[in-house]
Amino acid sequence: xxxxxxxxxxxxxxxxxxxxxxxxxxxxxxxxxxxxxxxxxxxxxxxxxxxxxxxxxxxxxxxxxxxxxxxxxxxxxxxxxxxxxxxxxxxxxxxxxxxxxxxxxxxxxxxxxxxxxxxxxxxxxxxxxxxxxxxxxxxxxxxxxxxxxxxxxxxxxxxxxxxxxxxxxxxxxx
Amino acid sequence: xxxxxxxxxxxxxxxxxxxxxxxxxxxxxxxxxxxxxxxxxxxxxxxxxxxxxxxxxxxxxxxxxxxxxxxxxxxxxxxxxxxxxxxxxxxxxxxxxxxxxxxxxxxxxxxxxxxxxxxxxxxxxxxxxxxxxxxxxxxxxxxxxxxxxxxxxxxxxxxxxxxxxxxxxxxxxxxxxxxxxxxxxxxxxxxxxxxxxxxxxxxxxxxxxxxxxxxxxxxxxxxxxxxxxxxxxxxxxxxxxxxxxxxxxxxxxxxxxxxxxxxxxxxxxxxxxxxxxxxxxxxxxxxxxxxxxxxxxxxxxxxxxxxxxxxxxxxxxxxxxxxxxxxxxxxxxxxxxxxxxxxxxxxxxxxxxxxxxxxxxxxxxxxxxxxxxxxxxxxxxxxxxxxxxxxxxxxxxxxxxxxxxxxxxxxxxxxxxxxxxxxxxxxxxxxxxxxxxxxxxxxxxxxxxxxxxxxxxxxxxxxxxxxxxxxxxxxxxxxxxxxxxxxxxxxxxxxxxxxxxxxxxxxxxxxxxxxxxxxxxxxxxxxxxxxxxxxxxxxxxxxxxxxxxxxxxxxxxxxxxxxxxxxxxxxxxxxxxxxxxxxxxxxxxxxxxxxxxxxxxxxxxxxxxxxxxxxxxxxxxxxxxxxxxxxxxxxxxxxxxxxxxxxxxxxxxxxxxxxxxxxxxxxxxxxxx
Numbered sequence: 001x002x003x004x005x006x007x008x009x010x011x012x013x014x015x016x017x018x019x020x021x022x023x024x025x026x027x028x029x030x031x032x033x034x035x036x037x038x039x040x041x042x043x044x045x046x047x048x049x050x051x052x053x054x055x056x057x058x059x060x061x062x063x064x065x066x067x068x069x070x071x072x073x074x075x076x077x078x079x080x081x082x083x084x085x086x087x088x089x090x091x092x093x094x095x096x097x098x099x100x101x102x103x104x105x106x107x108x109x110x111x112x113x114x115x116x117x118x119x120x121x122x123x124x125x126x127x128x129x130x131x132x133x134x135x136x137x138x139x140x141x142x143x144x145x146x147x148x149x150x151x152x153x154x155x156x157x158x159x160x161x162x163x164x165x166x167x168x169x170x171x172x173x174x
Numbered sequence: 175x176x177x178x179x180x181x182x183x184x185x186x187x188x189x190x191x192x193x194x195x196x197x198x199x200x201x202x203x204x205x206x207x208x209x210x211x212x213x214x215x216x217x218x219x220x221x222x223x224x225x226x227x228x229x230x231x232x233x234x235x236x237x238x239x240x241x242x243x244x245x246x247x248x249x250x251x252x253x254x255x256x257x258x259x260x261x262x263x264x265x266x267x268x269x270x271x272x273x274x275x276x277x278x279x280x281x282x283x284x285x286x287x288x289x290x291x292x293x294x295x296x297x298x299x300x301x302x303x304x305x306x307x308x309x310x311x312x313x314x315x316x317x318x319x320x321x322x323x324x325x326x327x328x329x330x331x332x333x334x335x336x337x338x339x340x341x342x343x344x345x346x347x348x349x350x351x352x353x354x355x356x357x358x359x360x361x362x363x364x365x366x367x368x369x370x371x372x373x374x375x376x377x378x379x380x381x382x383x384x385x386x387x388x389x390x391x392x393x394x395x396x397x398x399x400x401x402x403x404x405x406x407x408x409x410x411x412x413x414x415x416x417x418x419x420x421x422x423x424x425x426x427x428x429x430x431x432x433x434x435x436x437x438x439x440x441x442x443x444x445x446x447x448x449x450x451x452x453x454x455x456x457x458x459x460x461x462x463x464x465x466x467x468x469x470x471x472x473x474x475x476x477x478x479x480x481x482x483x484x485x486x487x488x489x490x491x492x493x494x495x496x497x498x499x500x501x502x503x504x505x506x507x508x509x510x511x512x513x514x515x516x517x518x519x520x521x522x523x524x525x526x527x528x529x530x531x532x533x534x535x536x537x538x539x540x541x542x543x544x545x546x547x548x549x550x551x552x553x554x555x556x557x558x559x560x561x562x563x564x565x566x567x568x569x570x571x572x573x574x575x576x577x578x579x580x581x582x583x584x585x586x587x588x589x590x591x592x593x594x595x596x597x598x599x600x601x602x603x604x605x606x607x608x609x610x611x612x613x614x615x616x617x618x619x620x621x622x623x624x625x626x627x628x629x630x631x632x633x634x635x636x637x638x639x640x641x642x643x644x645x646x647x648x649x650x651x652x653x654x655x656x657x658x659x660x661x662x663x664x665x666x667x668x669x670x671x672x673x674x675x676x677x678x679x680x681x682x683x684x685x686x687x688x689x690x691x692x693x694x695x696x697x698x699x700x701x702x703x704x705x706x707x708x709x710x711x712x713x714x715x716x717x718x719x720x721x722x723x724x725x726x727x728x729x730x731x732x733x734x735x736x737x738x739x740x741x742x743x744x745x746x747x748x749x750x751x752x753x754x755x756x757x758x759x760x761x762x763x764x765x766x767x768x769x770x771x772x773x774x775x776x777x778x779x780x781x782x783x784x785x786x787x788x789x790x791x792x793x794x795x796x797x798x799x800x801x802x803x804x805x806x807x808x809x810x811x812x813x814x815x816x817x818x819x820x821x822x823x824x825x826x827x828x829x830x831x832x833x834x835x836x837x838x839x840x841x842x843x844x845x846x847x
Binding site: 004005007008011012014015017018019020021022071072073099104107111125 | 324507
């Protein structure tokens with residue numbers, strides 16, 4: 001009987017590893033940009049193409065950079081949260097409208113609300129490359145000295161906001 | 175409305191699956207004929223409702239209903255119609271629905287083609303399949319409902335991943351799933367045999383054709399996946415040892431072992447418990463593959479959008495299905511007799527050795543696939559295991575397996591003589607060594623690894639010749655063609671499948687040994703020469719497709735100064751997702767492929783162009799096709815066709831096998847015949 005139990009034993013060990021594996025996040029390779037100065041960019045505003053925003057303009061304040069697009073379904077999940085956060089006035093949110101079309105993006109903001117202080121456009125994804133964006137949405141917390149302190153991959157959730165992002169902002173603003 | 179109908183059909187299918195998974199099994203145990211008789215109609219009902227559910231999803235995709243989350247995420251109004259249909263199985267939710275739909279399809283097939291089987295057996299088999307179906311439909315409804323709404327509806331969909339917008343991708347997943355799901359039949363037969371405690375040759379005979387068909391589908395599915403990777407990913411490889419590829423390869427390896435082990439159990443009554451274990455393993459690995467792909471525990475190019483709750487659900491499901499089957503195995507298998515005895519040198523022992531080698535190979539591939547996960551969970555760092563590990567482990571394991579593959583078909587059952595075998599095969603061995611040593615010179619350069627690979631391939635081919643010659647020699651009177659016609663299809667099927675392996679090895683060996691690749695900067699009018707072909711770049715121009723914009727390169731291929739072909743590789747950007755895709759141009763030939771892909775644009779109309787010359791690369795997939803044809807030939811063997819036409823005779827033999835007295839119902843069936 002014992003030797004017939006061997007396959008079961010092997011399977012139990014395997015399940016153990018798989019169960020632990022479920023709580024690991026192999027995709028979350030720590031971003032090399034954390035603790036480094038945020039890559040500098042200068043780009044057109046979404047609403048007023050004739051005006052430009054440079055990332056250095058934000059030196060001296062803590063801000064969020066949120067990468068979004070009208071074609072991104074997951075962005076809609078986090079959007080109400082961002083709108084709420086913007087309304088609270090805790091931290092300014094700057095949007096990076098990533099690989100999008102201007103008219104679609106504006107229409108999207110009209111429909112769902114605009115949480116962004118301003119949005120800059122990145123139609124070809126050049127800024128995205130500098131920031132190491134590999135999925136939309138992504139959100140960066142950038143401190144007063146222009147250093148990236150945190151990167152949220154995927155939609156911002158109530159949990160990530162309360163446990164990580166808000167305390168960090170408070171600390172940085174402190 | 176339509177999505178809600180689909181959802182409702184899915185719920186009804188779940189209720190039927192629960193019925194299917196409980197009443198017939200209990201009925202078979204307690205001897206309640208009406209519950210046993212439920213199995214077939216319930217299976218067919220479940221199939222109908224799943225067909226409706228699947229039809230509703232496909233309908234939503236075809237009609238661009240972006241109020242359905244799944245459609246909004248995976249389709250787009252510009253997407254051509256064939257890809258909109260294919261998109262219904264392009265996502266996690268849709269592919270799972272396809273999975274259960276196919277499971278229902280296989281169950282219906284079992285219910286239809288099992289008229290010669292005892293009703294209790296059919297009830298148990300269909301009951302086990304019903305339980306598997308319950309798990310998957312619950313999974314769909316609880317964590318991954320394909321009919322979830324997105325309100326307010328999206329204005330436009332995000333588009334199907336451009337990598338999947340390809341004819342190969344339209345049929346690859348269904349083929350692969352047919353294989354995965356097909357192993358559920360062998361699994362259900364094995365579990366039914368364990369439950370009933372009747373594990374004799376009859377069990378092996380019944381599940382053998384089902385296993386072979388599943389194996390054929392899996393072979394074709396893997397082949398299509400590899401072919402797709404080759405022409406779609408744009409960097410000329412055909413197998414990457416990616417976790418998801420491995421997840422499909424593992425059931426294939428174990429399924430191959432199972433196909434051979436079933437042969438021994440059917441013909442000689444040996445290996446019974448081993449065969450049962452293999453049947454459980456093959457299906458368990460199919461399920462494990464599902465878990466790996468969808469739970470996000472491993473990173474892979476194939477991974478679906480992942481979600482921890484899904485992972486927990488599948489893991490729980492795995493524990494229930496695999497855990498309980500292995501427990502049942504540990505409880506029942508010790509009571510199974512040993513079956514026919516055999517000597518150390520015999521066809522049985524060689525098949526057993528091959529089986530073990532295949533299982534060890536599967537074990538090492540599994541280890542390599544899970545190693546990053548194991549290291550990470552023991553907090554030993556994030557690592558990845560790649561091709562070097564798999565090649566270092568796999569090739570040495572397969573070498574003796576292939577050597578045995580040549581010996582096995584020539585060895586006698588029960589007891590064979592090694593000196594006699596050596597005597598019979600000395601010419602085959604000599605011829606394959608000499609050819610393997612000389613062939614590389616024909617290709618232009620002698621390389622030890624090429625010679626070695628070719629030795630394995632020629633050994634298979636030479637032994638097939640010897641086997642057929644001797645078989646004909648012992649086939650009595652008649653001309654060559656009468657003798658050839660006398661042999662059974664199952665005999666030819668074995669050799670055809672083995673020959674497929676040889677063709678596959680030749681392809682792999684030669685392409686690895688002699689392929690050439692150049693990454694060059696090409697100005698308009700400039701040329702590059704490779705493998706006797708000259709490629710002249712005439713520039714690239716913009717073109718637009720239905721849902722993408724592209725730059726199309728124009729490259730003339732010249733041989734001896736004469737233009738033989740124009741190749742037009744593309745670099746596409748898909749409108750909806752903005753994703754860039756490389757679409758290589760391939761000139762397929764019997765002895766070589768020419769493969770051209772556009773890299774990056776440079777100034778003045780110049781481009782970086784990647785050019786490959788790949789000798790014999792198509793033999794890889796052709797070899798797989800031959801293996802699959804071998805399998806098809808095997809299931810069309812006379813004895814299976816007879817089964818359909820002459821049920822009564824078959825019932826009689828089955829009854830005999832089951833030692834008629836033990837089962838009163840069957841022995842009546844036997845007498846009738």
